[in-house]
Amino acid sequence: MLQRTPKAFKMRQLKQMPLAVSSPTEPLPAQAPALPRLRVSKLCIAVQGATPAELFSRAESARKDSGFIEFRLDSLHKPAAALPELKTFLARHRDVTAIATCRRKPLGGHFTGSLNSEIELLQKAAEAGAHIVDLEVESAEQATRPQLAKFRAALRAAGAVLLISSHDFSRTRRPDGLNQTAQRIAAFEPEFVKVVSTARSLTDNLSVLHMVQDQSLNAHVVGIAMGEEGLISRVLSPRAGAAFTFASLSEGTETAAGQVSARTLLDIYRLEQIDQATRIFGVAGNPISHSLSPLMHVTAFRRENVNAVMLPLKVKTLDDLLTVIRDLPLDGVAVTMPLKQEVLPHLANMDPLTARIGACNTLRTGADGKLYGFNTDVAGIIRPLERRMRLKGARILVLGAGGAARAAVFGLVEQGADVTIVNRTHEKAAALARKAKAHVLKQAALAKSRFDAIINTTPCGMTGFKQQLPVKENELNAALVFDLVYTPMETPLLKLAKSRGLAVISGLEMFVQQGARQFEIWTGKPAPESEMLRVVELELRRHPQ
Ligand code: NAP
Numbered sequence: 001m002l003q004r005t006p007k008a009f010k011m012r013q014l015k016q017m018p019l020a021v022s023s024p025t026e027p028l029p030a031q032a033p034a035l036p037r038l039r040v041s042k043l044c045i046a047v048q049g050a051t052p053a054e055l056f057s058r059a060e061s062a063r064k065d066s067g068f069i070e071f072r073l074d075s076l077h078k079p080a081a082a083l084p085e086l087k088t089f090l091a092r093h094r095d096v097t098a099i100a101t102c103r104r105k106p107l108g109g110h111f112t113g114s115l116n117s118e119i120e121l122l123q124k125a126a127e128a129g130a131h132i133v134d135l136e137v138e139s140a141e142q143a144t145r146p147q148l149a150k151f152r153a154a155l156r157a158a159g160a161v162l163l164i165s166s167h168d169f170s171r172t173r174r175p176d177g178l179n180q181t182a183q184r185i186a187a188f189e190p191e192f193v194k195v196v197s198t199a200r201s202l203t204d205n206l207s208v209l210h211m212v213q214d215q216s217l218n219a220h221v222v223g224i225a226m227g228e229e230g231l232i233s234r235v236l237s238p239r240a241g242a243a244f245t246f247a248s249l250s251e252g253t254e255t256a257a258g259q260v261s262a263r264t265l266l267d268i269y270r271l272e273q274i275d276q277a278t279r280i281f282g283v284a285g286n287p288i289s290h291s292l293s294p295l296m297h298v299t300a301f302r303r304e305n306v307n308a309v310m311l312p313l314k315v316k317t318l319d320d321l322l323t324v325i326r327d328l329p330l331d332g333v334a335v336t337m338p339l340k341q342e343v344l345p346h347l348a349n350m351d352p353l354t355a356r357i358g359a360c361n362t363l364r365t366g367a368d369g370k371l372y373g374f375n376t377d378v379a380g381i382i383r384p385l386e387r388r389m390r391l392k393g394a395r396i397l398v399l400g401a402g403g404a405a406r407a408a409v410f411g412l413v414e415q416g417a418d419v420t421i422v423n424r425t426h427e428k429a430a431a432l433a434r435k436a437k438a439h440v441l442k443q444a445a446l447a448k449s450r451f452d453a454i455i456n457t458t459p460c461g462m463t464g465f466k467q468q469l470p471v472k473e474n475e476l477n478a479a480l481v482f483d484l485v486y487t488p489m490e491t492p493l494l495k496l497a498k499s500r501g502l503a504v505i506s507g508l509e510m511f512v513q514q515g516a517r518q519f520e521i522w523t524g525k526p527a528p529e530s531e532m533l534r535v536v537e538l539e540l541r542r543h544p545q
Pocket of ligand 1: 337377380400401402403404405423424425428457458459460462467470484485486507508510511512514
């Protein structure tokens, strides 16, 4: 619904726009200033600083990623003192388009001054070279008509334009409500209309995108839902017709909740490449912000020339996810626990193995709009093993009887392996073994048993998990050990196996192989596995989880 090709986006010409809400007879400055830049870049980097030195050093760094910068003057103790530096900065960097913002405390900013001081400061920022100034709609409504007219004339004389913004820090209203807010702003005829809300669900993004679509036919509009759940709006609002979106300079310097860094928006979420034809995928779960799937998949999309992107979706309820899949729409979703099971009744079809496992980690939206389910965890376990051994008749021990174990056991039995399950709760192992035609063993009997391979599907050894090893050293009786855990990359179990001269497979290989299979299902192309492995490994070395 939201991927329609927008009708020619009407760029309103400044000269056609009334400059003030009142005093049409107000004299214009004798010399018409140069037209302010209305055709701005898609990406505005918002910078703040505890001191002017910090603010301008961050602005200097931001220039590498975008020539469009918002200066949050309200982050400074004395914003007015930074104006000479703003003037010098903008004179030195004529390629930069600047927004000046000095939001007052009651409206969600840090500025403790009065409305008059804010207006005066924004006017001076325009005179110092800022191209756009941001005034909150509440401030515009509080100001007197002559005060506003004088302000607009001063901006015009300085060659700057006005952006009027509204911020709702508690919720996102339905599209009608957001449109009303946009119209409340539009009544002042600013050059930019900015409506910011707070996302409490993924569906809130749909409201924002609808509002952007509606309003973009008449105005330069910006629409964003703050918070982690609002990521879709940050990435996709320009496609729906927004003039631009905001990013932070880097992780840790965000000026609003849910802001992502400019590099993330550009490199992982492909802001500059997204167009009407871009296929949108998601990885859904909670928590999800640290998922490596978007990085892995965008690397594959880029390498194989697929016009697609993957976004992390913080899901609180399945209904919320299903609404976004249907209405955005999403082309496919990688789902994590507990959604892997919850989603089953909503599938139009799934392959027989996925049905037997009773969990699906991959959704594909068919051309008919229906959902089809797959379990690529199976490929994540089978592929690394079959590259190293013949699975038919192989004696394989699976430690654990949870979700990942089910994929391993059903997948391996299907390949003709002789599978034995050991689990802390023996009854669960016995039940799984019965269903999958596998064997079951008590842990006490392990020391006397021998296998071709051992697969750990318990969380033992995972960063932050108390228990380090799922078995004792004398129970490690196999030629090959496969640990599904991949944080850390080398788990205590793999270290122990290596020290005993055993072959090992890391959980990272499973992660990449299950992702490779997803890529094949979604695109019909072979996955660039080595490239996918390389980026994920590099990321985990840079930022161990
Ligand atoms: P799950 O459904 O919760 O199952 C966990 C299993 O581990 C259960 O059988 C549980 O035994 C057992 N277990 C838990 N704590 C234990 C302990 N202290 N000692 C012995 N056994 C213990 O979890 P899951 O979804 O299967 O995931 C399991 C692991 O696989 C996770 O660490 C996850 O990161 C990893 N995984 C990796 C990938 C990948 O791509 N590499 C993909 C999926 C999962 P009880 O039945 O007694 O509770």
